[in-house]
Amino acid sequence: MYNMSFLASKIKHLCCLFILLMACHFIYLHYARLMLDNSAVLL
Secondary structure (H helix, E strand, C coil), rough: CCCHHHHHHHHHHHHHHHHHHHHHHHHHHHHHHHHHHHHHHCC
16 A cells, blocks of 8 residues: 555656656747747747
């Protein structure tokens, strides 16, 4: 029982990390695209 709860918390923690990583990745991509658009406009 203790092992199961420990595993569940571990999985939940990994899921949270994964979601956070994906969010950061999408924000970075969006920011990079904005920067590219701005540089294209400036050129």
